[in-house]
Amino acid sequence: MSKVVMYVSGFCPYCAMAEKLLRARGVAEIEKIRIDLQPEQRAEMMQRTGQRTVPQIYIGQTHVGGYDDLSKLDRQGELAKLLEDL
Template sequence: MYATGVCPYCVRAEALLKRKGVADIEKIRIDLDPERRDEMMQLTGRRTVPQIFIGDYHVGGYDELYALDREGKLDPLLQASA
C-alpha cells in the first residue's frame, strides 16, 4: 500500500485490512521517498494515496477497497493472494 503519514484514508484502509485478518501490510511511504511517489504514479496512473495492491492486483484507493468489501469480493481476493 502506497501511503503517507498523515492520510486518514490510509489509516482507514489499514484498519479495514487488519479487521480482515491481514497481519503484514507493506506500507510504502511516498512522503518520505519521492522516488516511490513517481513509481506509484507510473504503476497506477494516480497521484492520491492510498493506492492499494493485493498481490499484483491494483485495488485502487480506500473507496474501492471499501466497495469490494461491501460487495463481498474482498475476502475471496485476500484468500487468493494468501
C-alpha cells in the same frame, strides 16, 4: 514483495482507514511505502497506478485502488475473495 502493499503518506486518514479495514479482514502483514519520505516512490506509484493520491493498494498483483475502492470491494464480498487467493 509482500502480499498486500499500500502506498501511503504520513498523515492520511484514508490510509489509516484502509489499514484498519485490511487488519479487520485478517491481513497481518502490510508493506507500506511512504511516498512523502521517498519522492522517487511517488513517481513509481504514479507510473504503476496512473493515480496521484494515496492510499494506492495492491493485493497480490491486483491493483485495488484507494480506500473507497477497497471499501466497495468489501461491501460486495469481493475483498474476501481477493484475500483468500493470497
